[in-house]
Amino acid sequence: MFMGDSITDCGRGNNNRPFGDGYAKMTIDAITAKYPERKIDFINVGISGNTTKHLLNRWEDDVIRLNPDVLSIKIGINDLHRYLDKTPESVSPREFRENMFTLLSETKKKTKAKIILIDPFYMSTSKAENSRxxxxxxxxxxxxxxxxxMVKIFKTRHVKTHDAFQKQLKYRSRNYFCFEPVHPNLAGHMVIATELLKTLGW
Incomplete structure (x- = not known):
């Protein structure tokens, strides 16, 4: 199961594109290609614009009820932007931590899912003072x-996507990976999928 925001969602939503067109689909395709004999059910439940507040509201229906064997979660950049912009949906770092703790506690208590946490990331190296x-x-x-x-407390697997992109940006312009710092293009999604697959032991 892939849980997250727009980066996970990536255009999913109909029978022809149930997994979207991003890292979730790339990961699924790689696993299917490597293990054609295995019957694995995949599901993408990412929703564009979601914060941890949204996840709290839908966790029982979209995660606990479906009882996944493996659950990856990529969330946080919308929480940050709402907080920075002081919107009504603001999620401070403290609230983010509390929300994540609640989500993971519920998952551990009610399922046997192996959990993978994917870092929020921002594809920029800007050091310009007073810049966004x-x-x-x-x-x-x-x-x-x-x-x-949370990785330490709940002993989850960990995908360090922000570190991966910071490494990539030492060698290539960010335009190779995105049109703006939040949403990756296909090359950016390939970075996420590659890091996720490494975490799975590839």
Whole structure:
């Protein structure tokens, strides 16, 4: 099961595109190609625009009820932006940590799912003072810290996508991976899928 926001959703929503066109689909295709003899049911339940508040509201129906064997979660960048923009849906780093703890506690208590946490990321290396991108990067450290803490508490697998993109940006322009720092293009989604597959032991 793939849970998350628009980066996980990536255009899913009808019978022809149930997995979207992003890293979830790429991961599914790679697993299917490597293990043609295995019958594995995949499901993408990512929804564009979601924060951890949204996940709390739909966790019972979309995760617990379906009782996945493996659950990957990529969430956090919308929480950060809502907080930075001071919107009514604001999710502070402290609230984000609390929400993640609740989601993972419920999952551990009610399922036997193996959990994979995928870091929120931001494809920028900006150091320009007073810039939006630097403000996001600075604030992101708090949200990443919460995810890393959950990895330790719940002993989950961990996909360090922000670190992976920061490494990529040392060698290539971010335009290779995205049109803006939040939403990756196909090359960016390939980075996520590659890191996820590494975490699965590839």
């Amino acid at each position: 991108e630097k403000a996001v990067l600075d604030l992101l450290e708090n949200y990443l810290g919460a995810v890393h803490e």
